[in-house]
Amino acid sequence: MAQVQVKFTTRHADLKVDQVPILVPLELKRYGLSEVVNHLLASETPIPFEFLIDGELLKMSLANYLTAKGLSTESVISLEYVKSIIPPLFHSSY
Amino acid sequence: EYHYAGSQDYYRSFVEGRAIWQEHELSTRDLANSLCEQLRLILEPTLATKMRGDFRTGKRLNMKRIIPYIASQFKKDKIWMRRTKPSKRQYQIMIAMDDSKSMAESESVRLAFETLSLVSKALTQLEAGSIAIASFGENFRLVHPFHQTFTFEAGVKVCQQFGFSQVRTNVKDLVRQSIIIFESAKNLPGSNASLETWQLQIIISDGICEDHSTLQQLVRQAAGQKIMMIFVIVDALGDRLKKDSIMDMNSVQYTTTNDGQMKLEMTRYLDTFPFQYFVVVRDVIDLPGVLSSALRQWFAEISQH
Ligand SMILES: [Mg+2]
Numbered sequence: 593m594a595q596v597q598v599k600f601t602t603r604h605a606d607l608k609v610d611q612v613p614i615l616v617p618l619e620l621k622r623y624g625l626s627e628v629v630n631h632l633l634a635s636e637t638p639i640p641f642e643f644l645i646d647g648e649l650l651k652m653s654l655a656n657y658l659t660a661k662g663l664s665t666e667s668v669i670s671l672e673y674v675k676s677i678i679p680p681l682f683h684s685s686y
Numbered sequence: 687e688y689h690y691a692g693s694q695d696y697y698r699s700f701v702e703g704r705a706i707w708q709e710h711e712l713s714t715r716d717l718a719n720s721l722c723e724q725l726r727l728i729l730e731p732t733l734a735t736k737m738r739g740d741f742r743t744g745k746r747l748n749m750k751r752i753i754p755y756i757a758s759q760f761k762k763d764k765i766w767m768r769r770t771k772p773s774k775r776q777y778q779i780m781i782a783m784d785d786s787k788s789m790a791e792s793e794s795v796r797l798a799f800e801t802l803s804l805v806s807k808a809l810t811q812l813e814a815g816s817i818a819i820a821s822f823g824e825n826f827r828l829v830h831p832f833h834q835t836f837t838f839e840a841g842v843k844v845c846q847q848f849g850f851s852q853v854r855t856n857v858k859d860l861v862r863q864s865i866i867i868f869e870s871a872k873n874l875p876g877s878n879a880s881l882e883t884w885q886l887q888i889i890i891s892d893g894i895c896e897d898h899s900t901l902q903q904l905v906r907q908a909a910g911q912k913i914m915m916i917f918v919i920v921d922a923l924g925d926r927l928k929k930d931s932i933m934d935m936n937s938v939q940y941t942t943t944n945d946g947q948m949k950l951e952m953t954r955y956l957d958t959f960p961f962q963y964f965v966v967v968r969d970v971i972d973l974p975g976v977l978s979s980a981l982r983q984w985f986a987e988i989s990q991h
Pocket of ligand 1: 666784786787788789854855894
């Protein structure tokens, strides 16, 4: 399974995680990444997150994002996470 | 037939390559001497001789052979042991350096070149066998073959061929191709057929590689063909900035539970690292020590078989 190094950053002071890169599967999308951050936070009730790369909302898998931007798995991707404002009900449908 | 460098594979001019090689050869000179001395002690066969069977005449009886000897009506008469001298060995050592983009951070490049020059210098000084150098990333390339002498000019040429711009790090391909090259190197003209050939690979990389389980099988296959692989992880960022060290890195995997659910698992990256012998180097000063202790460990292990 192909992987890429990611680094998670956030502006939510109370939801910060370690800055050390983590190798994650390339096929992860918003939901999977959200699960990883929640795992790092060890949160009791999962918080849904949205992810930004270079200020742009991630709407596809990391693999598709890298392809679209002509990037390789050789660099570390910096992902900024923000609490999702989309209702959870809507989330479950995609 | 392997891909040898054509002019399009040169990333640096001769002058630039010479400057890099000269600088690193000079800065690692004392360390190369020290590594060479440590390797000499490890790689040279021990002088102590062993009693071995089975001979018709000798110094000491081999007790295991006595009962078969009697049972065979004294026909199986190779019941004596003699002192035998250890056979001389020749080494074939391939240094493979990661040419992928993830290495391109200036501190990593420096540390990688220092490691390359230190190791190749020490091995040349040792005069224990022949040296090859390979580059890997998306494509594997032999940038210096076993049958050529590794001179200063050869070092410059090697330097010219590293651009650290390959967009993949295919370690599986590296191991597969290396096995093939080592296999064919056994019959190289110029290698002394009367000597025992030992093959060793030293991989220099930042250590980020995928598919650990397949890699582990390949490394085992190499070990089965008596090719030893030592992975030197250059962890340039780990020390200076006290962050981004490979030692702290985690990896996310998914496993399927009994009820068919995918379960997220986070493991320490190095816990599943597929190379049994690996060392993490943050400063080239540490290299002679860690490299020779890995080799010593390997020798201790194979001498038990
Ligand atoms: Mg790489």
